[in-house]
Amino acid sequence: MTRSSLVRIGTRGSRLALAQAEEVRARLMAALGLEEAAFEIVVLSTAGDRIQDRALAEVGGKGLFTQEIEEALLDGRIDLAVHSSKDMATAVPDGLALTAYLEREDVRDVFIGRRVRAIADLPQGARVGSASLRRQALLRRMRPDLDLAIFRGNVQTRLAKLERGEVEGTLLALAGLKRLGIPEVATEILDIARFPPAPGQGAICVQSRRGDARTDAMAAAIDHRDTHEVLVAERAFLAVLDGSCRTPIAAHGTLTGDTFSFHGMILSPDGRQVHETRVAGSRADARPLAEDAATRLVSEAGAAFFRAWAK
Numbered sequence: 576m577t578r579s580s581l582v583r584i585g586t587r588g589s590r591l592a593l594a595q596a597e598e599v600r601a602r603l604m605a606a607l608g609l610e611e612a613a614f615e616i617v618v619l620s621t622a623g624d625r626i627q628d629r630a631l632a633e634v635g636g637k638g639l640f641t642q643e644i645e646e647a648l649l650d651g652r653i654d655l656a657v658h659s660s661k662d663m664a665t666a667v668p669d670g671l672a673l674t675a676y677l678e679r680e681d682v683r684d685v686f687i688g689r690r691v692r693a694i695a696d697l698p699q700g701a702r703v704g705s706a707s708l709r710r711q712a713l714l715r716r717m718r719p720d721l722d723l724a725i726f727r728g729n730v731q732t733r734l735a736k737l738e739r740g741e742v743e744g745t746l747l748a749l750a751g752l753k754r755l756g757i758p759e760v761a762t763e764i765l766d767i768a769r770f771p772p773a774p775g776q777g778a779i780c781v782q783s784r785r786g787d788a789r790t791d792a793m794a795a796a797i798d799h800r801d802t803h804e805v806l807v808a809e810r811a812f813l814a815v816l817d818g819s820c821r822t823p824i825a826a827h828g829t830l831t832g833d834t835f836s837f838h839g840m841i842l843s844p845d846g847r848q849v850h851e852t853r854v855a856g857s858r859a860d861a862r863p864l865a866e867d868a869a870t871r872l873v874s875e876a877g878a879a880f881f882r883a884w885a886k
């Protein structure tokens with residue numbers, strides 16, 4: 576194998592990120608009949624990994640986990656990048672594209688309790704940790720009495736904090752726990768109707784240089800069509816709502832045959848105001864259906880809704 580044919584796959588260094596990169600490599604090997612030696616996994620550190628003490632929305636939101644990796648793609652230091660779709664900003668830098676999505680894992684969130692198994696069983700005022708605006712708002716809506724703590728770090732760090740008793744419970748994505756091989760730490764799987772996921776949750780995406788024929792062919796070989804189409808729609812929903820990255824947003828699209836179904840929700844951070852919509856239509860209209868859903872939510876909520884907690 577010559578140096579130039581080596582495919583460099585960039586990723587963050589957390590255990591979950593590495594598991595995702597390894598999954599992409601395994602799928603590429605199987606789809607293309609290549610050996611492991613054809614790929615090199617290149618670990619990159621991002622601002623999101625370094626800043627551990629503040630809520631993500633406060634320090635700049637989604638781009639934090641991706642900027643360094645996108646620069647490495649543009650510089651040619653890596654050829655493919657593997658991301659959690661949920662962490663991707665809606666704007667992809669010029670010259671780059673999201674070229675493949677792996678089949679989506681379970682989209683649900685879970686509660687992990689230290690002494691109780693379910694959110695409903697938490698004592699009055701119990702402390703629960705989460706850094707996600709969406710999870711905080713959904714939790715406040717169910718249990719306004721809880722004491723919510725900003726809770727950052729990778730999955731292992733959060734579980735360690737929980738074990739030490741810093742909080743009575745936390746919320747995580749089941750997809751991540753499954754990929755880490757520890758789904759059994761979940762004590763309650765939350766219902767998607769009451770606790771809808773973040774746009775992109777549970778889906779791994781591959782990013783590469785736009786128009787790079789070699790990596791385009793690789794991406795095409797592992798792309799999961801339904802996941803790709805649903806993710807394009809969920810990301811379009813988010814894009815319409817963007818600029819309000821301090822607004823808790825949930826979105827979940829599904830494809831059943833030729834039917835696309837979509838559930839979108841925006842909440843006030845305290846969970847008291849909720850605007851949600853459910854739509855269904857044909858697969859070919861997935862993206863415009865999701866965009867229209869977002870536009871309707873924006874007009875239903877009104878400008879005051881977004882202004883109330885803008886910077």
Ligand SMILES: NCc1[nH]cc(CCC(=O)O)c1CC(=O)O
Pocket residue numbers: 659660661662730746747748749750751775776777778779
């Ligand atoms: N923001 C961190 C992050 N990005 C993706 C996942 C989980 C896996 C996924 O949703 O694909 C997680 C951790 C979590 O929310 O539990």
